[in-house]
Structures are given as C-alpha cells and as structure tokens.
Amino acid sequence: MSGMEQRLVSEAARRTLEFETRRHFLKQSATGLGAAWLASQTAGATSIGGTPITAKAKRVIFLHMIGAPSQLELFDHKPALEKVDGKDCPAEYLEGSQFAFIQGTPKMLGPRYPFGQHGDCGAWVSDRLPHFSKVVDKVCFVKSMQTDQFNHGPAQLMVHCGQARVGYPSIGSWVTWGLGSDNEDLPGFIVLLSGGRQPRVGKALWSSGFLPSVYQGVQCRSKGDPVLNVSNPQGVSRDQRRMALDTLDRLNQMNYETFGDPETLTRMKQYELAFRMQTAVPDAMDISQETKQTHEEYGTEPGKESFANNCLLARRLAERGVRFIQLFDWGWDSHGTNEGESLGKGLSRKCEQVDRPMTALLRDLERRGMLEDTLVIWSGEFGRTSMAENRGGQKTRFHGRDHNPNAFTLWMAGGGIQPGMTYGATDELGYQIAESPVHLRDFHATLQHLLGIDHRKMVFPFQGLDQKLTGVKPARVVEEILA
C-alpha cells in the first residue's frame, strides 16, 4: 500500500477505532485494538510483504534506574581509563560535545570499583553487584546503547516514548494498545515507583500521548490505595456497594431502553469491571501472601515502598497477565555534588537496594517457567562520562560523572533474548561506541519485534504523520541478540 493510501485508509479506520475504543477497556484479551486495526490495514494492502513475526515475549518488565547509573562502575570494564585517571580529557572527546555540567577541559576519572568476570559467559561485573554476578548467564548485555539527549527529562522521554518531548505514547501504551491485556480485571500497563521520588517528568513517562487514554499506565502503590479510589469510602461495605451497583444497573438499563445509546451499555460494564478490580487489584498487590523464603530471596518487607517490593510485585502482576510492568527507581544520578549522588557511598547504596531483588526476579521467573516469555529490561536514560564532573569549573566534593548520551549499558533477559552474551563495545576509555551501536530506536524496534510487532507497521496517524514508537529515522531490529 502506498504511504498516502495507507494514510487515508488509516484516518478512516482510526475514526472507526475511536468509536470502538469507547466500548473497550482492557477487554481485548488476546488481541488489542492496535492489532485488530493493523490486521484490517493489512487485509486491504497490496504491497505489504514479509512474514508475520512470532511473538517470543508475552509481557515486559522494565526496570528503569532513574538518573542514569554509571556503566563504568557496573558493567563496562575499562582498565585503560584507570591509567589516565586525573589526566586532562583528550580534546577530540570535547569537540562538538554538549554537556550538562562539564566546563572547559575536565579530568579523566578511572573506574571506582574492581571488576571480575562471571558465569560461563565471562561477563564483566563490578564488585557492587555480587548477587547479580551469579545470574549473568541468563542475561544479554548491550554495551553500545546511544541516545540523542543529555538532560534527564528529555532523555527519559526518549527511552519511554521515543521522543524527547512530552505528549507521545509510552512503550507500555503502544504495547497494550497493540496487544491488549490477558487479565480483564487488571490494567494492562502498570507502573511501580521506588527510591522516594517521582521521575521528573512524572506521568509523561507512562502517558498514552495521542493514543486513547485508556492505554495510559496505571500507577499502583505499595502504600495507600494500590490504585486510586479502589477502596470504598469509609463505612461503605462491599454488600452496600453491591446493592448500589445493582440499582445503578437497573436505572441505567431503563435509560438505555429509552435512549438506545450503546455507550450506556459500555458504562454499565465498566462499573462491573470496577467492582471486580476492587478485589483483584488489592489481591495482586498484597505481597504478604508470599512465603518467607521468597521474602528473603527478594529482600522484601510488606508495606514498604521499595524496589525489592516492586520486583516481587512485578512477578505477581506478570503471573496475572499484566502486559507491561514498568518500574522506576530514583537515585542514580552520580554527579558527585553530594554524598548521596556520588560514585562512592551513593552508588554503593543504590546497588545494594537493587542487586538482590533484580537477581531474585530473574531466578523466580525462571523457576516458574515464565522467564522464557517475559522480557526483563534494565536500563538508565543515558550513560555517564569517562571524565570527572567539574561543575562550575571546579572539582566536585565527591567522585562523580556527568551525563553521557554517547554510550551506556542496558541488559535484557528472557523473552526471546539470547542469554549469556554481550553485544557492542565502547572505546577503550568507555566514552564513545567502538562497535555495533544500538540507538534507542533500535532497542524499541527490537522490543516490539520480541512482542511480535513490526515496528514499521505499528503506526498511529496523528498530526499529519504516521506516528511510530521508533520515530521517523530508520530503526533496525538487533537480530544478533535474539535467541
């Protein structure tokens, strides 16, 4: 189908779709609206070739370390950087570079922690992640990640929405729009936060953008109502609510008989679904049902807001068929301006908080046979510089690194990913990509591929453009890391 034809058809189809959307919420079981729509597109197509992609992953758990963890202190082993520690940064690194805080000519900063090789695959991991080091054979490291953005807000948006600006759908929205959810009583896209702060652009990271608003991420919380307003008001029992809903249903039915508006029927169903969610969500979110052994493995404490709790919740939600589970953990911005945000104690503390639970999550999923169709992703929004930060033209109080959009490390496991491998490499000082660069849009294409989606075809017409998660520049599926 030609671009224009497709576009005109898609405008028409979108109109039907919007009409349809009004009577759907998470009710599409195996097929989402996006998939239904794409199918309707393909049926009339004359020139869309290729074979359908088989989905290897049914669901995604995305662990985002907000602030950008230093790859040079965790996974990207750079002995040469050690040797130039304290020396002036080479001029070629600075030409044409924009930094958030680095001024003039900064000094190079050697890795702060010793590295070792682990597992059969011999992956390098620093001593900050002793638990995780034991599961590296399940993991694929991509050491050549790149982005366009060097400030947190825009860069986080790039990771989750493929655009540096707010107003675009997040990956979870695209995926649930495309594939729907496997559980009618739970939202298909759930967001869990830890680390004490929200990401700076907040809800924009789980926004549905121009997609219908039902596909926005729903934030679930360990404290208070797990989903906003899921509890009845004080003094209202479940029986009382049932009676109220029965009457509401009766009255709405009469109203429907008068006006014949199909929207009324949908609304009646939504009230029933809401009633079921009132038990399904708290049940899914109640980790006190887990065994003592599980709590020990994850390091969880019921009732707290922690990354560990969220990892365990991620597994529980994945078990219940939630399509996209997004974790954000705040506190990885190691500039060195204070101890909490330093490569010393600050980074060590963050590593302790995530090391055990993310390891437990991989093991737990594997034990339950879920790792093979659950894609687990761990990433920041960019990397950190091989140079020490010199904010305001002076040495920072603690060891720190500035933002580096040119190179960062991401790892993935399960869901159709080749385990026990490392892909791509940075130069000897860990500042730029030396081989096999993977831009975020390539990552997005790969992620969609694993879910059985062709990133070129998953489009939504908006503002005169067939919008895609991967944007307008060419993106490629990184075939080399597929199992």
Next chain:
Amino acid sequence: MLCCWLGLGLQAHAGDNAVPPVDFNRDVRPIFNQHCVACHGGVKQAGGLSFVYSDSVLDLIDPGSWEDSYLLERVLLPVDDDEHMPPIEHGRALNEAEIDVLKRWIDGGGEWGKHWAYVVPELGELPESETDDWSRTRTDRFVLEKMNQHGLSPQVEAAPEKWLRRASLDLTGLPPTPDQVDGFLALVRRDGEDAYRAATEDLLASPAFGERWASVWLDVIRYADSRGLGLDGRRTIWQFRDWVIRAFNDDMPYDAFTVRQLAGDLLPDRTLDDLLATACHRTTQTNEEGGTDDETFRTEAVMDRVNTTWQAWQGLSFGCVQCHSHPYDPIEHKEYYEFLAFFNNTADSDLGNDLPTLAVPADPDQYDLAFQLDQQADALWRAEWQLARELIKDDQNWKPISDLQLSTNNNTRVVAETVDGTEEYQTTGTVQTKTRVHINARIDDSIDQISALRFTGFPKDQQQALIDSEWGFIVSHLTAKLVATDGTETAIEFQKVISDEPDPLLDPDESLNAKSSRGFGPYSRIHHPRTAAFLADPPVAVQPGDRLDVEIVFNDVELGAFPLIAHRGRISLSNSAGFTDWLTDPARVAARDQIAELRGQRSKIRSISTPILLERYPDFARPSRVFDRGNQMTKTDPVDPAIPKFLAPSSGEASAAESESSLTRLDMARWLVSPENPLTARVAVNRFWAQLFGTGIVETQEDFGIAGAPPTHPELLDDLAVRFRTEMGWSVKTLLRELVLSATYRQSGQADPQRLQADPSGQWLSRGPRDRLPAETIRDQALFIAGLLSEKRFGPPVHPPLPEGVWKPFQGGDKWATVGKDHPDRYRRTIYTYTKRTIPYPMMASFDAPSREFCSVRRLPSNTPIQALMTLNDATFVEAAEAFADRMIAAGDDIQAQLRYGFRLATCRVPEDAEADAISELYHSVLKLEDGEKPDVHAAMTTVASVLLNLDEVLTK
C-alpha cells in the same frame, strides 16, 4: 476502503446521461493522493516532481489535450514497461475510470483546484424544501438536506426540561435547579418559543458561561499553572486564565480575542489588558533542570508557539514542516522558519523566573490606573535614557584603557589581547563560577577627569554568535578606583548604570549593589556586543601617571551550571561633562524624581507578576534561520517573517507588504482574522460546533488539511464561517445562541435501531447530541447538585482534596494545601484547580482532559472503570454524595418526596414510577443492612445520592 469512497463519488453520476464536469478536488486529487504522492509528495519528491504543488504537475500536462500530456503518456505505457507510472512494484496501474477522469480533466483545461479548506468560504446556497416545517434556523436547512440525502429524518423534539438541562450544561457547565426547570416549563406553556429564547439569554449572561468556555480554550492554548519539563515548578499565570474567562463573559469578538493574545503587546493603543492577553503564548514549557541550555528550550517554546498558532487558529499541523516540506499540504520547509521569525524576537528566553513579566493589578478595576502610571513613567524614562544613550554612543566621548594587567580570584584565566586596535581581556580554558576579573590599566593622557566608565562585553565569536548565541553575562558588581604613582587610591563613586537598551530584563543599577548577583548584561544569551556606561558623581580628577583599577564581579550562574561571565571585555573612560550634567542638571533630577514618584505610586497598587510577550529591543534582534531538517544545532539560510504562500493574500498585496518594512507579529495576527484567511472562521465555528454536537462538522478538528476528514456538511460549515465573521461580528455568544436554538440541537437524543444503523456515529445529526460530559462539568455538576459548589470566581489556583500519595512534586517546597470543608476553596469550579503538568489532577486525567503540555483541540472520550472508581469513591464525590443526601433529607419529612427531590436535582426531571421504586428499594435495603443497630438514615440516603450522581443520564448531557 479508499476505493469504496472513491467509487462513490463516481457512481453518484453513473445514472446521468451527460458526463458531469470533472471536479479537481473531488475526482482528480484523490487519484494523485492514492497513486502518486507516496513518491512524488511533499517530503519525497522523486525526479523533482511533487503532486502536492500545482506548478510541478501543470508542467506535465498540455491543457486541452490529453494526447499531448506527458502525464498520460507515462500512465498509458504498458504495465510491464519500465517507464510505466506508477511503477508496478509500488501499486496497481490506474483503472479505466481513473484514466478517464484524468483525460477529461486535462481536456477540460487541467484546472488545478485548491484544497477546499484553502479557498475562502462563501455563504452557502440555502437548500429549498417545500415540505420543511422542521427548520428553525439556516443551520437546520443544511442539516435537513443532508439527513434527507441519507434517508434519515429528524428525531422528535426533546422535552423542554431535557433541552434546558442540555443547553445549561453546554453553555454554563452547570445544570438548572428544579426551580429553574419549573419556571422554564411554566414560561414554555405561556410563551412557547419565546421561553427558549429567554432561557438562552439568561444562560449566555450567566458568569458561569465564561468559566465553562474558558476551559475549552485553555486546552487549545495549553494553559497550566506549572512550567513543565525538568522541574515543572509553579508558574504564576492565572491572571491570564481569568482574562480568558472575562473575554468569554464579555463576548469579546473572536478577531479581537485572536489579535490581543497573539500580538496585544504590539497594538498601537495597547492597554494593560492587551498585554495580559499575550500570556497566551507564555504558557509554553520552560526547562529549569540543571544543565539545560536556555537557547535550546527557548527555541522549543518558539516552535511550540508556531505549531500551536497553526493548530489553534488554522486547524493545520504545521509541526511536520519543521523538518521537511509538508507531506500532503503545499507548505514548504523554509516557510516554517519564515513563520517562526514572527515569534523569534520576543524577549523571553526560557528563564526560570519567567521574565519578562508584567505586574498585573490583583483588581482588574485598577488596570487602567496602573497602566497610565506605567506609561507616564516609561515615556519619561525613555526620554532620559535617550539623552544619556546619545552621549554613550558617541565614540568621541571615550578613550579606551591600555596596558592591561589582569588577574582573577580563582581558576579562571584571563589574558590581554588587542582586537581591532583596542586592548581587551579574554578568558581562556575552563571558566569557574563566581569569577572576579581584576584589571589594572593605563589611562589615556587626554582623560583629565573620569565622568563615566563604559564596559562592553563581546561574544567569543562575534559572527557565529549571531547565528548560535553564546551564554551571556551579568555584571553582578563593578567597582573602580584611581591608583596614583605613590599608591594613593581614590574610589570612583558610580551613581547610575545606563544600559544599551532602555528597559532590560534586569535593573542595570543592580551592578552597583555588591550584595546582588544581578545587574547589567545580556541575560542569559549573547548575540551582539553589549555596552553599559557607569556614571560617576562627582567626576574624579586624574593626575598624570594615575592608573585605573577595575574589578568586575560575575557571580550569576544559570541553571546551576553555566557561569554568566563576559568572555571578552573592553573598558573605555570618558571625561565628558555631559554625563555630569545628566546626573546633576536640575531638570534631569526633576525628571528622575518624577519617574520615581510615578513608580512609587504604581508599586502601591497590589499586583501579581504574570509572564507576557514583549519584543526584544530592535538593536539586539535575533536573526532567524532555517534549521536543517529541523535540527536547531544546524542553521542554514537566513529568513524574514512571512506568511506561507499557499495562504498568503493575493500577490499584489503581498508584494506591497514586502516592499515596506518586514512583517510583524501584529501583521500576522491581523492576517489570521482578515477576510482573506480561509481557515480561521471555519476552524473556530467547527470547534464551537463540536462542543455542542459532540463531533465537528470536520471531525478531525486538528486537521483541516488534505489528510484530514472532509466536512460532513461543507455548505453549512462555510455558511456559518462567513456569517460568524460578518453578520455575527465574530460574536461567540451570537453563534452559540443560534446553535442551541436550532431544531437540530433541540432533537431528542433517542437513537432507535434504524437511526443507529444508518447513522451510527450521529454525523448526519438525525438525533440530538447525547455525549458524556467533560471532566470539569462532571465534577462541577456533582458539587452543584450537592449544594456545595462555591460561586467565588477568579483568583489564584485552588487545591481541592487529592488522594494521598498522588502529590509528589519534584520540588519538595511545592505544597498541595487543601483547605477544610468549611472553606469555599475546597469546592470551587474545576477550572480554578491548580494545573500541574507532571501531576495532573486525577479527576481531570481519568476523564480525558489533556495534561496541557501541547495544544490539544479535542478530547477523545473514553469509558473506563477508573472513571467509575473516581465518581464512586473519590473524596470530592464522596463529600458531594454526603452533602447531597443531607439536602434530600432536609427537603421534607416524607421519604418518597426526599427521594424524588434528589432524583429531580440530579436529572432535572421527575422520575418514572419504576425509577422511583428502584431508588426507594435501595434506600430501604441499605437501611435494613444495619441489623441490630439503629437504622442509619444518612448512610442509606448517601448510597442513593451516590447512585444518582453516577447515573449514565447524569454523566451525559
């Protein structure tokens, strides 16, 4: 799907004997769009050919003769010929019908037709129908014609109370009270049609009208009370929200509404209200995250202003032209930047303090007085400044210092260099924050006394800075003294700092205050060399051999990262008595005293600073350039402000405008509302229509371009657009009055199966509108029914109850302070709720309100369980249900009467028996639940109240 509707257009004429003339837009353009534009479009123009532009295609045809037209030659080649168009691997060959259309089009002269929306609308030809006893307005006659064409007929008229509820909710965002319903029904019985008119007048005159309609505009103009992006801190701009409410209440004509918001600052007889209106485009996001580049995000904001202007007023997505020519509409890449140039010279620049701002009086009654004082003081100051400025500009008054001995207080390195024969200091290498540059220099022999010192800061690269500005500087403090040969020091007492622009963002005199980091300088970016003179009183006598000792303090740091330091600086000295006169002459002193007096009076008027648009001082204009493929880091050709050609006024006028000075933002705003603009009135009318009828006449309200949906009722749209601009005088109230009184609007919302079948989405208007209410109305209505809604209007944003844990702002100091149940601010209309972009109010977000980052012209309604949980369990709705229950209980002693009263409050009608039975049964069942204990009447009534507030009928208009 496309083929179907293409086919329809042709089939419609199949029965006619005479072949109908080819209509380019209806018949030809779809063929181009389907078969050609993918390769020969706006973005990809294979072989330099584009089927988006007429001149490109007209080169391929010989009008009057298809046989001689190259276009047909290629199309008619055998399919397997390499030259055949379209290439077979790209799609099927044209069929006979299509080829026939092209032949007839060329033979008929090959007229290129403009896309319908780019042609100036004309009054529609009123359909004639002898049997029409239904229509009440012109609108109805167009609607009826379409209905008939689709085999539909009008639905019966809605009951009067149904119409009153619908019209009240649409016009004021609130339902009528039972008393109002009773009064209306009595009047209808007495006066018939006149009762509808009177009720409409009352609704249009209600102050609630502006609160309802401002919400719609605030989505479009992406209003928020926070700055967005990095920190999303608070922004005080609510006086603009109040401006919009007042504009709707005053029925400000849409043309004035347009011009004031886009260019109120440039109106020759501007008022304070006009300046406040320009806050419309200061609602763009700013980035206060540490380490973010002000110029990058200033540019983002300017682009957003361009895109929003096009989206809001022209219904076109201009954003894609940022990177390349428009794929479907005839807008060229360069034209984006020509249009951007209209907005590129405002003084704002992504500053965390939102400068420039206007001190807007808290009480609008004082606007005029405040503005008068401002104008008097400004005029006086400009005259004084001009006197000083003449002296400063005259190089004969100045001698540069020489033999520079330089040092700093920190790691910043400075060296002396001679550029163009003048010595200056230059920084080298890494620059540290809080740098003090110390200069010891020789004074020119001709200087016998120092009456003034002139400092000029330069960009590092003067040529390049005009294209890519550099970080600017602020002289936080400047001191100077004379050092005699024997070491004796004589301080120079500076009294006044005169900047090279009359009204800079920061007060240059702050450079004399050691405690402030603010003062003279290009804040925060530098394009041009910038100069200030420091005037001394008394002048200091210079002895032979005296040297000058200057310390310049640069203490300001932008966004925690960028030291605002002048990287190159020159100093000159003056012995001119002119400066002393300027400081001491009694006339000058009196003028300055008068200015101070006026400013003093002005400062006594309690005011709040609101960000506004102001042009930069012309001497320091930013040149505009094309961004290569939309990347602001790579700028190419310089551009001047211009209207895109496809919409520009006829060539004669355009060239007349060009021959004069360059076009301004005001010219652009006036062009939008000029009779030649084909889009503004259509887009506006369509937006108001969509609010009343659920869907626009052009369904894609955001896209009137070639890729958007065609209008369902083109003649009606044009008729309304023309009349809105002419006979209605751009009056929104006049337009809405006509629409709510139309027979179309007054139809019942009932949809029988046959209607649903023939018109599922209601686009042929064969039934009255029945849509879910907007988020604001759902909340306001619940509070209103409960008797809780406050009538307080205007003022700072309020903080109604919010579920625990939702408010986690990035900045800890940003508090959500909810007041108690006895305070009206807990129950204000939703438009007054604090709008934070990163933490949308949950009620708004779950009912499809946009989070106001960008222009949003329509809300797509969803229907979700999250909404059900909101209206059942959210604190506001729980409090509303409780208060509603109290209100019912207080209505009388008889339970049945209480219940019926509640039903009327919620629905504006009397319940049917079955409905009354249902709520009565619920009431009694809940009462019985408390077995053993005293029956809880209030709990039972609250349950009923909650059900009533959740009725589909109540959530729907």
